Amino acid sequence: MLSDVMDLLACPHCTSDLEAIEDGRVLRCDRAHTFDVARQGYVSLLAGNAGKIVGDSAEMIEARSKFLDSGHFDRIIAAVAAAMSVHDPATVLEVGAGTGHYLAAVLETSERMRGVGLDVSKPAARTVxxxxxxLGSVVADVWQPLPVRTGAIDxxxxxxxxRNAAELRRILAPDGILVVVTPTAHHQQxxxxxLGLLSVDEDKARRLEESLAGRYEQTDTTRIEFTMALDHASIGSLVGMGPSVRHSTDASRRTAIAALPDTVEVTASVTVGTYRALAASAAL
Ligand SMILES: C[S@@+](CC[C@H](N)C(=O)[O-])C[C@H]1O[C@@H](n2cnc3c(N)ncnc32)[C@H](O)[C@@H]1O
Ligand SMILES: [Zn+2]
Structure with a gap:
């Protein structure tokens, strides 16, 4: 619940501390900026509106929930939970938390851990x-200053x-870690x-390294690759939760999936990288 993580959050307008008032229905900062807590338990801490940034739709989040519930990505979820828990953090945060499946698995590794799930999408925030x-669920845009206290997250x-490497380093405690999962070029190949889905940008790994250089040092990297036997329903969810869904119609996707064999062997291939935040003086 938000009340578990109030001490980690900050006002998006003036960066001062937030407190819950009116029986937890409103958050207020020292300078009297106020934010309504939604009935579903999340709060929007966007400084303005998110402008052109469109997060995942309700349909995409529903497809993602179905796919992750089916267990096909459990090895990736377990790898993230393991990479995060090695460092025995007391406070964790996921950016672009989606459904919260990964964050929930991380929190299950220790009873003393508390978490914040950030996402710009309201349907995502509701699910998180x-x-x-x-955990506390917060609507925020990673490309704006994050409504999180400096150095509060382990x-x-x-x-x-x-990901916004500079902002994430600001909110990380000294020696805090960042765990990044990125798809390789084989993912869902x-x-x-x-189905003509969008392919993984070949340059992704290089751009990740560039964005983290000077602010973080890599302490571990693991490649996870396995094959999933997917039926049409699972393929529908997998396609429906990804960016390609924005470039096709429901009908054209259904027709293309119906033409596939009943079961398709699909590769999952990701890199899980762990990075340690460097001291500010070493940063760019
Ligand atoms: C590919 S999904 C991944 C979700 C989750 N981490 C998972 O793997 O199941 C990307 C998520 O990032 C969110 N997102 C996209 N742009 C964002 C932004 N500028 N700020 C915060 N979240 C954003 C989307 O709404 C979506 O939930
Ligand atoms: Zn304020």
Whole structure:
């Protein structure tokens, strides 16, 4: 719940501390900026509106929930939970938390851990709010200053989501860690070929290194690759939760999936990288 993580959050307008008032229905900062807590338990701490940034839609979040519930990505979820928990963090945060599946698995590794799930999408924030009792769900845009106190977070995860390396380092405690999951060029390659999905940018790994250089040092990297036997329903969810869904119609996707064999072997291939935040003086 938000009340578990109030001491980690900051006002997006003036960066001062927030407190819950009116029985937890409103958050207020020292300078009297106020933010309504939604009925579903999340709070929007956007400084203005998110402008052109569009997070995942309700349909995409529903597809993602179905796919992650099916267990096909459990090895990736377990790898993220393991990478985060090695450092025994007391406070964790996920940027672009989506459904909260990854954050919930991280929180399950220790009863003393508390977490913040950030996402710019309200449907995502609603789902994250229900994902685990020891987390607070916040609507925020990673490309704006994050509504989180400087140095408050011991470990941040970023799974298939956009990341703002400078802001994440600001909110990390000294020696805090960042765990980043990125797809390799083999990820879902069979569906990229047969369904014409967007392919993984070949330059992704290089751009990740460039964005982290000078602010973080890599302490670990693991490649996870396995094959999933997916039926049409699972393929529908996998396609429906990804960016390609914005470039096709429901009908054209259904027709293309119906033409596939009943079961398709699909590769999952990701890199899980762990990075330690460097002291500010060493940063760019
Ligand atoms: C590919 S999904 C990954 C979700 C989750 N980490 C997972 O792997 O299941 C990317 C997520 O990032 C969110 N997102 C996109 N742009 C964002 C932004 N500028 N700020 C915060 N979240 C953003 C989307 O709404 C979506 O939930
Ligand atoms: Zn304020």
């Amino acid at each position: 709010a229900r994902a685990h009792p020891r 470990a941040v995860s970023c799974v298939f989501s956009p 069979e569906l990229i070929e047969t």
